[in-house]
Structures are given as C-alpha cells and as structure tokens.
Amino acid sequence: MLKKILILLLLSVASLNAIEEQNIQKVMDTKVRQVLDVLKNKTLSQQQKDTKNVRTVDEVFDYNIMSQISLGKRWKSLTKNEKTQFSKAFEKKIKHSYLDKLRLYNNEKVIIKKLKKIKPTRITLETQVIGVDDTYKVIYLFYKKKQNNQWYIYDVELVGVSIIQTYRKQFSEFLKTKSVNQLIKSL
Amino acid sequence: MKYLLFLLTITLLTFQGCSTKQATSELNPEQVQTDSNTSDTFQQNTPDDQGTNNHIEEFEEEFSEQETDTTTDPFNSYNRWMTSFNDKVIIYALNPVSEGYAYVIPQPLRVGISNFLDNLKFPVRFVNNLLQGKFQNSSDELERFIINSTVGLAGLMDPATNVMTTPIPAHNEDFGQTLGHYGMGSGYHIVLPFLGPSNVRDILGITGDMYLSPLVNVRGLENYKIPKNFGQSVGIYTLYLINRTSLHLGEYESLKEDAIDLYPFLKDIYEQKRISDIAE
Numbered sequence: 001m002l003k004k005i006l007i008l009l010l011l012s013v014a015s016l017n018a019i020e021e022q023n024i025q026k027v028m029d030t031k032v033r034q035v036l037d038v039l040k041n042k043t044l045s046q047q048q049k050d051t052k053n054v055r056t057v058d059e060v061f062d063y064n065i066m067s068q069i070s071l072g073k074r075w076k077s078l079t080k081n082e083k084t085q086f087s088k089a090f091e092k093k094i095k096h097s098y099l100d101k102l103r104l105y106n107n108e109k110v111i112i113k114k115l116k117k118i119k120p121t122r123i124t125l126e127t128q129v130i131g132v133d134d135t136y137k138v139i140y141l142f143y144k145k146k147q148n149n150q151w152y153i154y155d156v157e158l159v160g161v162s163i164i165q166t167y168r169k170q171f172s173e174f175l176k177t178k179s180v181n182q183l184i185k186s187l
Numbered sequence: 188m189k190y191l192l193f194l195l196t197i198t199l200l201t202f203q204g205c206s207t208k209q210a211t212s213e214l215n216p217e218q219v220q221t222d223s224n225t226s227d228t229f230q231q232n233t234p235d236d237q238g239t240n241n242h243i244e245e246f247e248e249e250f251s252e253q254e255t256d257t258t259t260d261p262f263n264s265y266n267r268w269m270t271s272f273n274d275k276v277i278i279y280a281l282n283p284v285s286e287g288y289a290y291v292i293p294q295p296l297r298v299g300i301s302n303f304l305d306n307l308k309f310p311v312r313f314v315n316n317l318l319q320g321k322f323q324n325s326s327d328e329l330e331r332f333i334i335n336s337t338v339g340l341a342g343l344m345d346p347a348t349n350v351m352t353t354p355i356p357a358h359n360e361d362f363g364q365t366l367g368h369y370g371m372g373s374g375y376h377i378v379l380p381f382l383g384p385s386n387v388r389d390i391l392g393i394t395g396d397m398y399l400s401p402l403v404n405v406r407g408l409e410n411y412k413i414p415k416n417f418g419q420s421v422g423i424y425t426l427y428l429i430n431r432t433s434l435h436l437g438e439y440e441s442l443k444e445d446a447i448d449l450y451p452f453l454k455d456i457y458e459q460k461r462i463s464d465i466a467e
Binding site for chain 2: 065068069072073075097100101103104121131132133143145146154157159160161162164165166168169170171173174186
C-alpha cells in the first residue's frame, strides 16, 4: 500500500513539474523510467501498455509543431481544414510508429547522458540506449515555446537520423506528384 | 491510518489530473479542437497560427540546412530495382532463416558470436581512427582488443564494456568515414546487392577496409586473412548477417512501415546516418 502511494507521489511530481528548463533532465529521466517500467510489466496487455506510454510522452511532444515542420513551406498553402486534418493524421502516424518501435523492446537500458543548450531557444538531450549487441545514440531536441516559455520536443534523432527530417523529405517528394489530400489519406 | 493514505491518494490523483489536462491544452490546441465541433476550430486556430509563425521560420532554416542532397541520382531506376531485390532477400530469405537460427541458438551465444566477429574487425577501427588523427580513440580500441581477446575469451565476451568500472567505449570508424572526414563528398547513391544502401565514397571505403579486415579474403594477404577464398569470405559475411539479424528481428519491418516510398526513404536515412557518423 505504502509503496503504491510512493509511486503515485513520484508520478504526480513529475507531471506537475513538466518541462521548465531546469528540470528537463529530471522530467525526461522519470518519463524514460516510466516507459521502461510499463514495457517490463508483464501483467499489462499490449493495449494497456500503448495507452500508458502515449500518455507519458504526450505532454512533452509537440505534435503540432512537428507536423508543421514536416510539411515545410507547403504548410502555409494549406487551408485551415487541411491543416487540422493533416496535423491529426500526422500525430496518429508518429504515435503509431513510436509504439511500434517500443514493441520491439528487448531489455535495452537507457542512460541519460548530457543536456546541451545550443541556442537560447534550443536544448538537446543526449541519451544512450544499450541493446544486447550494440549501443545507440538517441537525441531529443527541445525548443522553447514563446507563448508560455515551456520546453517541448520537436524532433528525435535516432543514431544520427532525424525523424522529422526524414518525414520532410518524404512529404516533399510525395507532394511533387500528388496532392495534400492524398498525403493525408496515405498517412 | 488507512483512511489517511486513501485521502492522500485521492488528492494526488486529482492534482495529477489537473496538471495533465492543463499541459495538453497548452501544448496541442489543434488536437483538443478536433474533439469539439469544427466551427470552433476556425476561431481558435487563427491566433495560434500567428504565434507559431516565428517558430516555423526558425525551424524551416534549421531543417533545410541539414537536408541531404537529392538532386542528382543517375542510378535512380537501378537503385529502385536493387532496393526491392534486397527487400525481397530480407523478407523471404534472411528473416525466416534468422528466426530459425534464433530459435536454435540461445541469445547469449549469438551475442558471443557478434562480439567475436566485431573483435576481429579491430584493425579496421584502429587504423581508421589513426588516419583521422583520433589517437585517444585508437588507444581505446587497442585496449579493448587486448582485454577482450584475452580476458574476454578470444573476443566472445566484451569485458571492456561490461566489466570495467569505467567502460572503454568502442569507436566505430571505417574508411568511408575517413574519406568523408577529409572532405570527400558522398558522390552518387548506389544500392549494393545484399549490402544495401551505399554511395561512391563508401564503396571506395569498403574496398579499402577489405584489405584491413581479417574477415575478407584478399589475394596476396593469405597469411593475415581467416577465409582462404572468396567462398569462405561470403560464408563469414552470411553468418555475420544472419547472426546480426537474429538479434534485431522485426526491426526492418518496423522501419519499413514508416516509409511512404521505400527507396528514397532508405536512401535518406543512410545518407543522414553517414553524415552524422563522419561528424563524430
């Protein structure tokens, strides 16, 4: 009983403090641990794991800005309705892809390495994923949102490959020959 | 006492609920809007759009700077064909074989084989770190090789990473990265059969590394090499590939799901990764 309350206490502290500069590292540390705990928990069904993990990362990922960056210059030419539809579809795609990767979890360990302030409005957090035969570098890229001075993730770099950059490339190729509506459908 | 704990839990849960709700509405106005009806959406959308415009311009600059080059791809149609060939090899041959292999051979042994083969490729990493003037990395590699070859039972284990109080990190460098380090551009993208995405620079790199790696047979260097002919080299590479895939089952399929069009997707990932490898 006491243990449960302690855990609850920890969890609430983490979400209360969400994403101010000085506690990016702490918040991410807790979040990574939360996700790993869920993945290791054998009593949860796959669907329960998925919903829990999405909830954990939802408040630090800025899906809205991700979808805008991924479309690049084309974003401005979209109608309001298309923007909403696209953002929604993109968010779904990102989440699906993220959960799909988590399903491959095979006892990897995660180490939070270092926080770097690149610009007043950009921070990167380097982490290391230690797998059975290899280690991978995963970098979370944060930006400071002007409206509320809070930090959100706008991109993730896996072994040097930017996820949003990869989508940008794909979308711009796709839109050379096809329409935005077709793109929304294909997501 | 129990009552008190219960009360505490309820209070905490309530607060937690509050904070998450707040965070999401700040974070993601559009997502929240989509739940409400559409006429609201238009009104709320406008101020948010203006707010993010500044952000977007900064991001536009940041991301277009880092973009990989796609303009020249003379081997496009060959590359596409080879990508789908490799894809079929992976899906219909490599994956099923690796699954069977993983079923028969326990994971610790497969990790051992992976360590063993990696350890033998020490000369490639050592020399390329030296060539790039990364002397600390070379000495790390040398230390790793000595420790893992002896205490690590001929490289089957990796005590340099797992046992040492301060682990000695591996520094993977190849000749393609060395060429890139000295400013050579990647050249045209070329997809190789069985080996996957590559480019002109990295093919030169692979050729150079073949002389260094004891795992590839080169005529005239028989004393240094483990395989005595081309067939044996292919055998070792096949084992390496199956063993590696068996430790990463499902990853290729999962990656593939993110692709709208497989060839440009794999090409972009490969080029991005190489750029970051070279910069390291």
